[in-house]
Amino acid sequence: MELREIHLPLVHYFETSFGRTYQRKIILVTVQSGHDVGYGECTAAEEPFYNSETTETAWHILSDFLVPRVLGKDLEDAAQAAALFGTIRGNRMARGALETALWDLEARRIGLPLARHLGGVRDEIECGVSIGIQDSIEDLLVLVRREIAAGYRRIKIKIKPGWELEPLRAIRREFPSFPLMVDANSAFQLSDLSLLQKLDEFSLMMIEQPLAHDDLVDHAELQKAIQTPICLDESIHHAEDARKAVELGSCRIINVKLGRVGGHAEALKINDYCFRNGIPLWCGGMLESGVGRAHNIAMSTLPGFMLPGDVSASKRYYAEDTVKPPVTVSPQGTIRVTDSPGIGYELDWDRIRRATVRAANLAVEGAPKGTHA
Ligand code: OSB
Ligand code: MG
Numbered sequence: 001m002e003l004r005e006i007h008l009p010l011v012h013y014f015e016t017s018f019g020r021t022y023q024r025k026i027i028l029v030t031v032q033s034g035h036d037v038g039y040g041e042c043t044a045a046e047e048p049f050y051n052s053e054t055t056e057t058a059w060h061i062l063s064d065f066l067v068p069r070v071l072g073k074d075l076e077d078a079a080q081a082a083a084l085f086g087t088i089r090g091n092r093m094a095r096g097a098l099e100t101a102l103w104d105l106e107a108r109r110i111g112l113p114l115a116r117h118l119g120g121v122r123d124e125i126e127c128g129v130s131i132g133i134q135d136s137i138e139d140l141l142v143l144v145r146r147e148i149a150a151g152y153r154r155i156k157i158k159i160k161p162g163w164e165l166e167p168l169r170a171i172r173r174e175f176p177s178f179p180l181m182v183d184a185n186s187a188f189q190l191s192d193l194s195l196l197q198k199l200d201e202f203s204l205m206m207i208e209q210p211l212a213h214d215d216l217v218d219h220a221e222l223q224k225a226i227q228t229p230i231c232l233d234e235s236i237h238h239a240e241d242a243r244k245a246v247e248l249g250s251c252r253i254i255n256v257k258l259g260r261v262g263g264h265a266e267a268l269k270i271n272d273y274c275f276r277n278g279i280p281l282w283c284g285g286m287l288e289s290g291v292g293r294a295h296n297i298a299m300s301t302l303p304g305f306m307l308p309g310d311v312s313a314s315k316r317y318y319a320e321d322t323v324k325p326p327v328t329v330s331p332q333g334t335i336r337v338t339d340s341p342g343i344g345y346e347l348d349w350d351r352i353r354r355a356t357v358r359a360a361n362l363a364v365e366g367a368p369k370g371t372h373a
Contacts, residue, residue, distance in 0.1 A: 002030040006355035015132040017160035017187035018049035025055040038105025041292030042097035043259030061094035072364035078106040082265040092262035099263030108342035120301025128154030128308035151333035154179040154308040160187040183208035206231040219250035239269035255284040275304035283309030290323030294343035324348040
């Protein structure tokens with residue numbers, strides 16, 4: 001196995017209710033078994049604001065706890081990996097990085113595209129974009145116009161107190177019925193109810209994570225008082241959270257992120273539960289580079305993923321991505337799912353080497369070390 005930390009500048013900073021990101025610090029995981037390799041990407045952010053993990057904590061958990069549980073072990077299949085990690089609490093983004101790499105390896109070994117191996121049912125996926133908080137309404141409108149012209153099928157804007165009604169009025173004036181939604185990243189409280197009720201006027205597809213990151217109860221209260229469907233992101237860490245949220249009425253839609261739920265096996269469980277219970281899913285994003293994006297594309301082909309996700313073209317975030325060719329989106333706002341085995345994208349090792357700040361090779365005694373050094 002190899003852990004590699006790379007630093008990739010974003011083409012433009014991305015602003016949410018918790019701040020701006022200019023540069024991503026990403027851990028790439030390589031797993032090797034015999035002649036087969038698999039790749040995963042850790043989606044932990046640089047700072048513990050979206051959740052409690054960071055690139056640094058993920059490096060620690062991966063190298064000191066997760067890799068030792070897998071290195072040199074005989075695994076029946078990739079779906080088993082999550083059980084090996086089971087006694088480690090939380091740290092799902094670290095777990096997901098390794099778990100998804102094992103799924104890629106398994107899919108390549110049996111010669112199937114990962115999407116097929118997971119049980120995906122689509123050969124193309126619908127794409128939406130997430131637009132960060134802007135300095136002015138005019139700046140926001142420029143971006144909204146650009147993304148709609150590019151073909152994207154849904155626009156999501158980030159909101160926070162003071163940046164909600166005005167931006168929505170401006171977008172709705174120009175695009176009265178384009179599929180539109182908002183993401184608050186937990187910036188509001190139940191005491192903001194009268195403001196949140198005003199969002200009902202904008203016929204939004206949904207409002208994502210309006211209340212606390214660890215809440216289900218207040219969201220249920222809020223959902224009773226507003227018409228716009230609530231979508232949960234931060235609050236859902238696993239399939240049991242999804243079940244509780246649905247039973248409580250905390251949301252009508254769920255955003256699934258591979259890192260936040262700890263990998264493909266848990267995403268599959270959420271898919272099964274929500275598909276059976278009529279709760280639409282979509283794939284969220286964490287400003288992934290190509291490796292993570294490729295895993296997101298595969299997951300988005302599952303039957304429960306019925307809404308356009310935050311899965312967009314590499315070039316929206318990176319001038320040079322970790323995969324070549326980069327991920328592209330058609331003028332119809334779709335990504336074609338590859339027929340190649342595994343994640344189906346080639347890694348750009350020249351690019352990755354230039355972006356590397358540290359790498360650790362971890363091999364069983366006697367095994368040859370290092371494939372990319
Ligand atoms: O809440 O969905 C979020 C980016 C960083 C952290 C949290 C979120 C986001 C996004 C961007 O909305 C989604 C993307 O990768 O395009
Ligand atoms: Mg979100």
